[in-house]
Amino acid sequence: MASRRTAGFGTQRYALAMRAIHWLTAALVLLLFVLGGWIVYFDPGDGPLKDELYNLHQSIGICVWLLVLLRIVVRLATGAPRLPPDTPGIVRVLATLNQAALYLVLLVQPIVGLMDTNAWGFPLDWFGLVRVPSPIGKQADAVAQSLSDLHWFGALALLLLLGSHIAGALYHGLIRRDGVVRHMV
Numbered sequence: 001m002a003s004r005r006t007a008g009f010g011t012q013r014y015a016l017a018m019r020a021i022h023w024l025t026a027a028l029v030l031l032l033f034v035l036g037g038w039i040v041y042f043d044p045g046d047g048p049l050k051d052e053l054y055n056l057h058q059s060i061g062i063c064v065w066l067l068v069l070l071r072i073v074v075r076l077a078t079g080a081p082r083l084p085p086d087t088p089g090i091v092r093v094l095a096t097l098n099q100a101a102l103y104l105v106l107l108v109q110p111i112v113g114l115m116d117t118n119a120w121g122f123p124l125d126w127f128g129l130v131r132v133p134s135p136i137g138k139q140a141d142a143v144a145q146s147l148s149d150l151h152w153f154g155a156l157a158l159l160l161l162l163g164s165h166i167a168g169a170l171y172h173g174l175i176r177r178d179g180v181v182r183h184m185v
């Protein structure tokens with residue numbers, strides 16, 4: 001009897017560029033959580049270290065945004081492998097919603113972060129190389145605080161989406177064993 005693999009299901013992968021961008025983004029997002037968490041929850045003290053951590057977090061955050069734009073173009077050009085035909089409808093719907101929401105948060109979160117920084121009165125000097133135009137400039141503290149709150153909420157939303165994304169990967173890899181994880185490796 002032909003196995004799923006020989007029947008061709010579950011063996012197709014994303015294009016190399018998609019896989020590279022996926023894992024690069026995952027590594028950078030992990031770094032953003034470490035740096036953001038360090039700044040906010042493990043007070044690095046006022047001084048050069050704190051400035052460096054902020055600049056690194058913000059500059060890498062902009063890289064993630066650019067990578068998402070590139071990823072959308074590559075995705076439209078190269079498409080995506082199909083889920084195995086026996087995948088339950090609800091799993092298809094949840095996967096689509098999860099992935100669409102991940103794209104959305106990854107697009108919005110860096111913009112909110114940039115406005116957040118600008119609103120507190122700090123323009124972004126990307127890796128010390130490029131002055132990024134400030135869309136809103138310095139704002140009243142209440143406005144800046146709302147943007148900080150929104151950025152925190154965006155980070156929480158991303159964390160929850162990633163938790164379910166990884167749970168989905170484990171479900172495919174360990175329970176259904178249907179080759180979907182191989183799409184992305």
Ligand code: HEM
Nearest residue numbers: 025026029075080099102103162165166169180181183184
């Ligand atoms: C910051 C971390 C991550 C982000 C932002 C992310 C985002 C995404 C997005 C948006 C897609 C959909 C790609 C598309 O069709 O356009 C995707 C697919 C996928 N991701 Fe992730 N991911 C992350 C981490 C992970 C991790 C840690 C795993 C494994 C444990 C994983 C496994 C997969 C797999 C297997 C697919 C392909 C699913 C399919 O073929 O339907 N991802 N990811």
Ligand code: HEM
Nearest residue numbers: 032033036037040058061062109110113114148151152155
């Ligand atoms: C996908 C991209 C990003 C993610 C996942 C992310 C995540 C985080 C996290 C987890 C924190 C600590 C928790 C908190 O918000 O209080 C944080 C803080 C912060 N992030 Fe980001 N960030 C991203 C992009 C950016 C960008 C592009 C900028 C600015 C250009 C930025 C500016 C800030 C600032 C100023 C803080 C300190 C607390 C605040 O005022 O909100 N972030 N970020």
